[in-house]
Amino acid sequence: MVSYQARIEAILFAYGDPMPVSKLAEILGIDKAACWQQMEELQKQYQRKNRGIELIQMDDHVQLCTKKAFAQEIKKAIAVKRDLPLSPVSMEVLAIIAYNQPVTKGFIEQVRGVNSGQIVNNLVEKGLVEEAGRLDLPGRPISYRTTDVFLRTFDLKTLDDLPAVKQLEETVEQE
Numbered sequence: 756m757v758s759y760q761a762r763i764e765a766i767l768f769a770y771g772d773p774m775p776v777s778k779l780a781e782i783l784g785i786d787k788a789a790c791w792q793q794m795e796e797l798q799k800q801y802q803r804k805n806r807g808i809e810l811i812q813m814d815d816h817v818q819l820c821t822k823k824a825f826a827q828e829i830k831k832a833i834a835v836k837r838d839l840p841l842s843p844v845s846m847e848v849l850a851i852i853a854y855n856q857p858v859t860k861g862f863i864e865q866v867r868g869v870n871s872g873q874i875v876n877n878l879v880e881k882g883l884v885e886e887a888g889r890l891d892l893p894g895r896p897i898s899y900r901t902t903d904v905f906l907r908t909f910d911l912k913t914l915d916d917l918p919a920v921k922q923l924e925e926t927v928e929q930e
Contacts, residue, residue, distance in 0.1 A: 759783060759793040760800070764819070773816035841881075848874045849883060853905070853917060857887035857898035875899060883908065 762783055767774060780790035794817060798810045809822050821829055848871050851863050863871045878884040887900040
């Protein structure tokens, strides 16, 4: 049988955000005191110097996080991931969002005619796009907008500095 510590680790890793201990205990089918005991044992394992993660507590919530000692390496890894060049398809999706924001993935897919969910997720990951809230429609879809990182990346002060669509059409026709 898989240990509670392994289960806790798997649940918190997959969940990503802080989780209430009461919810974690409920998922595991144990009481909160037993859950705390298992987490204390797990934390002891993480405190060894050869482990890169730790279990942190915030009031009645817990979360798996990387150890602060690895912050520099993590920043470099994230920078490499964010600095990857944008594909033409990513640029197309970014333009759709920039000129029509806030928009849903459904709107983007309607404009493009193909599934664009992963591209939007990649743009969010790169910090160029963010969630702008949920629409008051069936299913409450998430809407997206560009970020300050987008403005800095494309050397814009505001969205008003985006080239006019007519100007873009003329540029494309000339090429």
